[in-house]
Amino acid sequence: MSAQFLQFLFAGLTVGAIYALAGLGYALVYSASGVINFAQGQFVMLGAMATVGLLGAGLPYFAAVPVAIIITIVVGMLAEKLAVRPAHGSSIVTLIVITLGVGELIKGSVQVVLDRSTHTLPSIGGGGTVDIAGAFISTQGLWVIGVTFLCVLLVGYFLNSTLTGKAMRAVSCNRLAAQLVGIKPDRMLLMSFAISAALGAIGGILITPISFISYDSGTMIGLKGFVAAALGGLGNAPGAIVGGLVLGLLESFTAGYISSAYKDAVAFILIILVFFVTPNGLFGAKSSERV
Amino acid sequence: MIALRTHGISKGFGGVLAVQNVTLNVQIGTVHSVIGPNGAGKTTLINLISGIYRPDAGRIELFGTDVTGHAPERLVGHGLSRTFQNIKIFNEMTVLENVLVGAHQRLNTSILAGMLNLPSIWKADKEVTEEAEALLETVGIADVRHADASQISYGHLKRLEIARALASHPKLLLLDEPAAGLNASETANIASVVKGLSENGLGILLVEHDMSLVMAISDRISVLDQGKTLMEGTPDEVRADPRVIKAYLGEPA
Amino acid sequence: MSGDTYRVAGLILALIAAYFVIPDAFVMDLWIRIMLISVVVIGLNLLFGYTGQISLGHAGFIGIGSYGSAIMTAHLQIHPVLGLLAMAVATGFFAYLIARPILSLKGHHLAMATLGIGVIVTIVLNNETAWTGGSDGLVVEPLRLFGGPIYDGGQWYVIAAGMLVVVVWGALNLVRSPAGRALRAIHGSEIAAQVAGIDVSALKVRIFALSAILASVVGSLEAHYLGFISPGTAGFGRSILLMTMVVVGGMGSVFGSILGAAILLLLPQVLAAVSVWETAAFGIVLVATMIFMPRGLVPTIGSLVRRRAR
Numbered sequence: 051m052s053a054q055f056l057q058f059l060f061a062g063l064t065v066g067a068i069y070a071l072a073g074l075g076y077a078l079v080y081s082a083s084g085v086i087n088f089a090q091g092q093f094v095m096l097g098a099m100a101t102v103g104l105l106g107a108g109l110p111y112f113a114a115v116p117v118a119i120i121i122t123i124v125v126g127m128l129a130e131k132l133a134v135r136p137a138h139g140s141s142i143v144t145l146i147v148i149t150l151g152v153g154e155l156i157k158g159s160v161q162v163v164l165d166r167s168t169h170t171l172p173s174i175g176g177g178g179t180v181d182i183a184g185a186f187i188s189t190q191g192l193w194v195i196g197v198t199f200l201c202v203l204l205v206g207y208f209l210n211s212t213l214t215g216k217a218m219r220a221v222s223c224n225r226l227a228a229q230l231v232g233i234k235p236d237r238m239l240l241m242s243f244a245i246s247a248a249l250g251a252i253g254g255i256l257i258t259p260i261s262f263i264s265y266d267s268g269t270m271i272g273l274k275g276f277v278a279a280a281l282g283g284l285g286n287a288p289g290a291i292v293g294g295l296v297l298g299l300l301e302s303f304t305a306g307y308i309s310s311a312y313k314d315a316v317a318f319i320l321i322i323l324v325f326f327v328t329p330n331g332l333f334g335a336k337s338s339e340r341v
Numbered sequence: 342m343i344a345l346r347t348h349g350i351s352k353g354f355g356g357v358l359a360v361q362n363v364t365l366n367v368q369i370g371t372v373h374s375v376i377g378p379n380g381a382g383k384t385t386l387i388n389l390i391s392g393i394y395r396p397d398a399g400r401i402e403l404f405g406t407d408v409t410g411h412a413p414e415r416l417v418g419h420g421l422s423r424t425f426q427n428i429k430i431f432n433e434m435t436v437l438e439n440v441l442v443g444a445h446q447r448l449n450t451s452i453l454a455g456m457l458n459l460p461s462i463w464k465a466d467k468e469v470t471e472e473a474e475a476l477l478e479t480v481g482i483a484d485v486r487h488a489d490a491s492q493i494s495y496g497h498l499k500r501l502e503i504a505r506a507l508a509s510h511p512k513l514l515l516l517d518e519p520a521a522g523l524n525a526s527e528t529a530n531i532a533s534v535v536k537g538l539s540e541n542g543l544g545i546l547l548v549e550h551d552m553s554l555v556m557a558i559s560d561r562i563s564v565l566d567q568g569k570t571l572m573e574g575t576p577d578e579v580r581a582d583p584r585v586i587k588a589y590l591g592e593p594a
Numbered sequence: 595m596s597g598d599t600y601r602v603a604g605l606i607l608a609l610i611a612a613y614f615v616i617p618d619a620f621v622m623d624l625w626i627r628i629m630l631i632s633v634v635v636i637g638l639n640l641l642f643g644y645t646g647q648i649s650l651g652h653a654g655f656i657g658i659g660s661y662g663s664a665i666m667t668a669h670l671q672i673h674p675v676l677g678l679l680a681m682a683v684a685t686g687f688f689a690y691l692i693a694r695p696i697l698s699l700k701g702h703h704l705a706m707a708t709l710g711i712g713v714i715v716t717i718v719l720n721n722e723t724a725w726t727g728g729s730d731g732l733v734v735e736p737l738r739l740f741g742g743p744i745y746d747g748g749q750w751y752v753i754a755a756g757m758l759v760v761v762v763w764g765a766l767n768l769v770r771s772p773a774g775r776a777l778r779a780i781h782g783s784e785i786a787a788q789v790a791g792i793d794v795s796a797l798k799v800r801i802f803a804l805s806a807i808l809a810s811v812v813g814s815l816e817a818h819y820l821g822f823i824s825p826g827t828a829g830f831g832r833s834i835l836l837m838t839m840v841v842v843g844g845m846g847s848v849f850g851s852i853l854g855a856a857i858l859l860l861l862p863q864v865l866a867a868v869s870v871w872e873t874a875a876f877g878i879v880l881v882a883t884m885i886f887m888p889r890g891l892v893p894t895i896g897s898l899v900r901r902r903a904r
Binding site for chain 3 (some may be wrong): 133142144155162269284314315317
């Protein structure tokens with residue numbers, strides 16, 4: 051296995067991890083409510099930009115990061131309460147437009163409060179590279195993959211082994227039945243927004259040392275996160291993670307072996323193809339309309 | 342003349358056979374009802390005949406022509422029309438406009454002609470509008486013709502579905518539970534409308550749960566149970582058949 | 595027939611009157627741009643507001659028209675009007691090709707697929723720098739009609755206004771026609787529409803192609819009018835702007851489309867002093883409209899007026 055191949059592989063897994071986190075956010079919100087939160091990408095941007103702002107205000111890194119994540123969680127919960135919940139029951143189109151609007155609002159607010167420039171964050175543990183089989187792998191990249199893996203484990207544990215997590219899954223299976231056993235779907239939806247905001251923020255903070263961030267970075271990441279979630283079957287959490295990694299790898303290999311200019315197109319060409327081959331994603335369940 | 346003939350049609354969904362080998366004929370000018378317990382496959386049968394599902398096996402003929410597997414919009418040209426059990430009304434339109442849509446294939450429906458407002462369009466529209474208003478009179482909801490379809494009562498909606506289905510001048514009408522959710526007097530009203538239509542020469546396939554309605558207006562009845570035809574006969578024959586009684590009520594204790 | 599004739603007549607009078615009231619070239623430019631984009635919004639509204647097919651990549655068609663015209667006139671020495679017509683045909687053809695498979699999708703899937711098309715167009719525009727100049731943009735020759743190049747604002751006003759009036763008239767006619775009813779029926783229930791005899795997929799494809807052609811024509815005109823284009827003209831941001839114009843002005847309303855276009859093009863002017871708030875304000879407008887006035891300004895006001903009149 052050539053060093054170059056390993057390099058691309060690793061780069062793909064790194065960026066794929068971020069897509070996986072964003073995709074997981076989409077999957078959680080979608081399964082709790084059927085809403086595609088087009089503002090998810092802005093959560094990624096917000097986590098990173100908030101950290102930048104807090105560092106600029108003088109906070110040390112180990113304080114800025116959790117505060118930034120909390121800010122993003124709060125924004126996510128506000129978005130659910132003020133924008134998504136009032137529109138409950140509206141058409142898909144209305145919800146898409148609302149979440150797009152929320153995304154623009156977050157983006158615009160960051161532009162006002164901070165600025166339009168590109169920023170970076172310090173690498174965890176100081177940075178540097180490691181030589182693995184001839185390929186130079188950044189330590190930050192290792193952190194990205196490691197922390198993402200940890201997040202995925204935590205979310206998995208939460209969904210499968212805690213009562214609240216199971217309640218969330220109940221709501222996504224059958225909202226009415228969940229209500230009848232005393233679960234509050236609105237609370238679960240709020241929680242799904244909070245968790246996906248946190249996941250997005252963590253992703254943003256992790257990737258910024260490698261690929262930088264600015265107020266408008268969120269859009270592309272969000273779209274690709276959505277592609278990841280759709281690849282895995284909307285609402286399917288493990289599927290979204292696999293989808294994210296697959297997308298990251300495909301992008302990386304395309305950039306490496308075909309053309310780096312068109313790597314962004316990979317996500318969109320892929321999703322269009324997937325929609326026609328397996329409309330419910332690689333792992334999604336079949337759905338049908340009642341006639 | 343036989344309006345509708347199904348030959349041994351079957352349809353399965355992921356291993357469950359919703360309809361198995363069902364054969365029936367509907368003559369013009371008669372009401373042929375299909376009854377059976379829930380899950381018997383009645384709605385699937387109507388969906389098969391109206392082209393929404395494609396049968397896995399068997400043939401469907403309309404007025405002698407094989408129309409198996411045709412898309413719903415092609416069946417209108419063969420004289421077929423239907424209503425829906427769970428109402429599918431066009432919500433962003435008025436009651437009258439809903440009926441006008443039913444006349445779609447009788448009008449010039451090209452986008453270009455529409456944009457140019459050609460005389461053929463507005464002249465035909467005028468005629469069809471008068472007809473549509475007459476249809477609304479027939480089903481008894483002419484007074485709400487300019488109301489938004491989303492604003493009228495459930496009973497009115499059921500009747501609007503029938504008016505819309507009639508706008509295409511069908512020769513065979515499929516009615517999927519037209520009396521569901523209606524009270525006794527509304528049901529009686531529907532019964533007289535349907536009977537009147539069949540007396541005027543329309544062939545009617547009626548799926549219904551309301552036994553009094555079915556017994557009152559049907560010329561023939563097919564009984565389905567678990568996707569298969571249990572029996573077919575006149576109302577009296579069906580009423581007396583022990584297999585039908587067993588299918589609905591189960592074995593005596 | 596009469597109601598719409600009055601409306602179109604009213605529009606013509608308003609446009610003529612406005613012409614004489616315009617104080618300077620800056621305002622003239624603004625109105626020309628509003629009129630041009632209104633045509634795109636009307637087309638998008640026919641697709642989205644009336645027929646219920648969401649398209650998050652519509653700016654891509656504007657970009658195709660713009661760049662197609664620019665390249666044809668610059669590199670291939672083709673007359674601008676011919677270029678415009680050629681691009682209209684090409685875009686219609688392209689839209690027709692992609693429409694049938696894409697419009698079999700619904701909801702989120704359709705949104706993403708259309709979004710993907712728009713993004714792919716932008717990426718191509720950014721990367722094929724030999725033809726498009728990439729992110730540096732492209733200079734475009736002026737429009738030439740009856741021999742001479744058109745630079746004058748007044749002449750452009752007439753062209754844009756003329757186009758708007760024709761498109762408004764056509765759209766109003768279409769909505770009232772059987773084809774228009776069929777589109778609205780598709781929005782209501784595709785299955786019931788099929789059962790009523792409507793060839794749903796064919797009609798969706800045709801209205802998609804029509805709205806793409808309108809966007810392409812405006813793209814061509816815009817390119818010649820502005821004299822300079824860049825890949826942002828086809829971008830996701832612009833597609834969202836177009837959707838916002840439909841949503842704010844009124845889904846399923848022809849005049850609402852014009853109102854939405856006007857409001858959203860004037861908004862940056864109003865916020866000029868605090869231009870950094872533009873994106874945020876935009877987001878608030880989107881969210882607030884969808885929550886409080888989900889049908890948009892014109893239909894909501896129309897209902898209120900009708901209720902008062904009772």
